Amino acid sequence: MLLHQKIKGPDDFFKRLSMRKPRGVYFYRINSYDETILEFVRKYYELAKKDGTIIDTHIENPTAENIAYFNEIIGDRYVHGPGFIADALKRWLPRIRDYERASMADGIFDSLEVLRRQGKNIEILKNNFTRIMCWLYYNFYNIMEKLGSEDIPKIIFWGNVNFSELSTLNILSNAGADIILLQPGGDSQYLAIDPKSQFSIDLKMGTEGFPPGFNLDWLLKLYEDDKNRKLLYSGNVNIKPNTNAWLSGDIFEDLKNTKRGENTAFFYNMFVRINGCDNRNNYINELYLLYQDLKRTNRKIQVINNNISNPSVDEIAKIKRGNYANENQLILDLKTNIKFTSNTFIDVARDAFVDTMIETSKLMNMDLNKILNKGIYILCWINRYIVELMKGTDIHSPTPILIYFGTVESDSECLFLKMAAKLPIDVVIFNPEKIKDKLEDKNLYDIQFDETLKVREFPTDSAGLTMGTTAYNAERDLDSMMYSDTGMYRDMQFAKANAIRLSTTYEEIAIYWKQEARFRPNFSTVDNVVNIPVICAKVSGVPNSDIDTYFGKIKDLLTDTTLLYKNENICKNNVSVAAGVTSFYKNNRLDKEGIKKWDGFKYDYLRAETQDYILSKLSALLKSRIIVGTGQNGVEYKIITIVLDLPKEILRFIQSFDFTKCPPKLIIVNTTESIISLEDSIIxxxxxxxxxxxxxxxxxxYDNTGKYFNNQIMEEHIIGNYLYDVAIPDFSRLKSGKDKKKSFFARFFG
Known part of the structure; x- marks a missing residue:
């Protein structure tokens, strides 16, 4: 008989009997869940499936045929005693060794003795004896020879046991089997049978409840998926990465080192992130000298500054893909897009891609479309960066280098960099500002320095090389202290913003209209993006039919940054789609880089961040489909044409727009029946x-503002009587609404 022992950790279950200290078996219950529990159950399940027993929900009662066969072998007589039981076991289960047989006989007798003491008659004892014996034969026969052996057989019971099942499992455990009871429904039913946990121990490891649908079928599917996933790999285990284990600690010297190890079963690479800088006064110079040293030794280097730009339409078009029924099929097909001249490179790269896509599927919650999109991005970036790096190199050549300079902000970038780090490539991330990013990986070696420095890009040539003085860097520190999460903002501090419509009463419009954005309700900055509360409204009618006061109030709203249109179009002519525009929008995606390279691009004189901002909002406008007909009849191309040919005064207001200050304005006064045009609606x-x-x-x-909007982008305020054929005055000669003299009664009564 083997004693029940306590584990120090889940891995104890997988130790051979002679390696267990103290020697014994494990009988545990699992009542909670987390990723650690899942991995343990998966591993345990594989062993139980191979050399153990899996019970789903309950042990089936013996059939009439089962009982008839038992009676034929053992007879119809029952004698309540361990000797009779041992003799029956010898005839019924002849393959059991004597030691285990004696243990099982004692266990069966003890469980039946409990019933006898409860007053059960001999017939009930006999029936329970028959059931236990049949269960042992028909459900656990395959483990009988392995009980108590060096490789302890595994039993997994999924669900809540009853007394007879628990007794039988305890008999097997004492004879030399490991057992886990997986109880998604919790421990209450078990404790009603074994309130003192004499038979088994609660594992108490998980941190949360089991997810819905967590059953044996689900685990079986997971097991089959894992088995199928193994088929996705090349099977070439002759070459493996040795990542970071060889590092000395001096990363710059390690990066220059090309003699890293002699074991040809490995390729030696690094995956390192350097946060901050050790001396910001010469940091840029050190980076530049490092780059020069690496180039002198003919190392291939690719530098990515700040972020990886999205694949272009042409890059995406080169990726071969199809329709897929499941993720394995998707991965198997997509990986064929990876092509190198060396078969070894192909195997390593495709296996790394498989790893990455499996991680992607978890990240995307098994959504095939999202997995496909991520896979396409990664393949495009492989073609853009990795193919060139690996060209003309051998698996043991001096390792090419991929430098990422800045903060890794997107999931796609994280996946790509982690995949690159599984190739014979040094992947080095420089994060001089020490901004927390999304990249996490068990193989990533993080280096921390105390000082920080704002640097635009990695220095690769002396033409753009700049270094700050001590005073300059001190000023930047002060700047950072003053303008980071303090409510104070530097001029033009932010390059990105999101507009949030501010719902107001009509009276509040005048209050907030000239107020800086930072003082408006719900203003915020998150991850260097400003959330701007903006006013967007339609004002219908005239209060008290008082035209003079009405237009005086409009004059009060005019500012130096207001565009005013009076019964006139913003866009003066009907717009035809510009030549070449149709190539910029395919598969619901705007090719921003293609637009910038277009000969007809008129905004290249604007600041780079302004160009990016305009194109990002153009993309958002297309995605929102707020304009009627977007995606139909070429309206999307008209949108692109119009936004890429805005009047000069609008462009100036956009470039001058400081997102924390007072937003620029657009006021349209329409006193006629004319409907705002498609072109003006787009603008x-x-x-x-x-x-x-x-x-x-x-x-x-009149309802003349919303014809071309799928959803109303504005709220409407009806403030008075509807008036027609109203002449719009010259606002430059009009008195302000605030300057209007009040009547005697108005002045007297307020």
Whole structure:
């Protein structure tokens, strides 16, 4: 008989009997869940499936045929005693060794003795004896010879046991089997049978409840998926990465070192992130000298600054893909896009891609479309960066280098860099500002320095090389202290923003209209992106039919950054789709880089961040489909054409827009029956996304502003009577609404 022992950790279950200290078997219950539990159960399940027993929900009662066969071998008589039971076991289960047989006989007798003491008659004892014996034969026969052996057989019971099942499992455990009871429903039913946990121990490891649908079928599918996933790999285990284990600690010297190890079964690479800088006064110079040293030794280097730009339409078009029924099929097909001249390279790269896609599937919750999109991005970046790095090199050549300079912000970038680190490539991330990023990996070696420095890009040539003085860097520190999470903002501090419509009453429009964005309700900055509360409204009618006061109030809203249109179009002509524009929008994706390289691009004189901001909001406008017909009949191409040919005064307002200060304005006064055109609707919707405050004044109350909007981008305020054929005055000569003299009674009564 083997004693039940306590484990120090789940891995104890997988130790051979002679390696267990103290020697014994394990009988545990699992009532909670987390990733550690899942991995343990998967590993345990594989062993139980191979050389043990798996019970789902309950042990089936013996059939009439089972009992008849038992009676034929043992007879119809039962004598309550261990000798009779041992003799029956010898005839019924002849393959059991004497030691285990004696243990099982004692166990069966003890469980039946409990029933006898409860007053059960001999017939009930006989029936329970028959059931236990049949269970041992028909459900556990395959483990009988292995009980108590060096490789302890595994039993997994999925569900809640009853007394007879628990007794039988305890008999097997004492005879030399490991057992886990997996109880997604919790421990209450078990404790009703064994309140003092005399038979088994609660593992108490998981941190949460089991997920819905966590049953044996689910685990079986997981097991089959794992088995199928093994088929995704090349099977070439002759070459493996040795990542970081060889490092000395001086990363710059390690990076230059090309003699890293002699074992040809490995390729030696590094995966390192350097956060901050050790001496910011000469940091840039050190990087530049490092780059020069590496180039002198003919090391291949690719540098990515700040982020990896999205694949272009042409890059995506080169990726061969199809329709897939499951993720394994998807991965198996996509990996064929990876092609190198060396078969060894192909195997290593494709296996790394398989690893990455399996991680992607977990990240994307098994959504095939999302997995496919991530896979396409990674393959495009492999073609863009890795193919060139690996060209003309051998698996044991001086390792090419991929430098990422900046903060890794997207999941796709993380996946790509982690995949690159599984190839014979040195992957080095420089994060001089020490901004927390998304990249995490067990193989990533993090180096921390105390000092920080804001650097635009990795220095690869002396033409753009700049270094700050001590005073300059001190000023940057002060700048960072003053303008980071303090509510104070530097001029033009931010390059990205999101417009959030501010719902107000009509009276509040005048209050917030000239107020800086940072003082408006719900203003915030998150991850260097400003959330700007903006006003976008239609004002219908005229209060008290008082035209003079009405237009005086409009004049009060005019500022130096207001675009005013009075019964006129913003876009003066009907717009035809510009030549070449149709190539910039395919598969619901805007090719921003292609636009920048286009000969017809008119915004290249604007600041780079302004160009990027305009194109990002153009992309957002297309994705939102706020304009009627987007994605149909070429309307999307008209949108692109119009946004890429905005009037100069609008562009100036966009470039001058400091997102924390007062937003620029668009006021449209329409006193006629004319409907705002498609072109002007596009401009208004675009400027709303940019962050403009927008007001439509429509004294007629006509529904002439929303024809081309799928959803109303504005709220409407009806403030008075509808008036028609109203002449719009010259606002430059008009008195302000605040300057209007009040009547005697108005002055007297307030």
């Amino acid at each position: 208004a919707a675009f400027l709303n996304l940019i962050g403009f405050d927008i007001l439509f004044f429509v004294p007629t109350g």
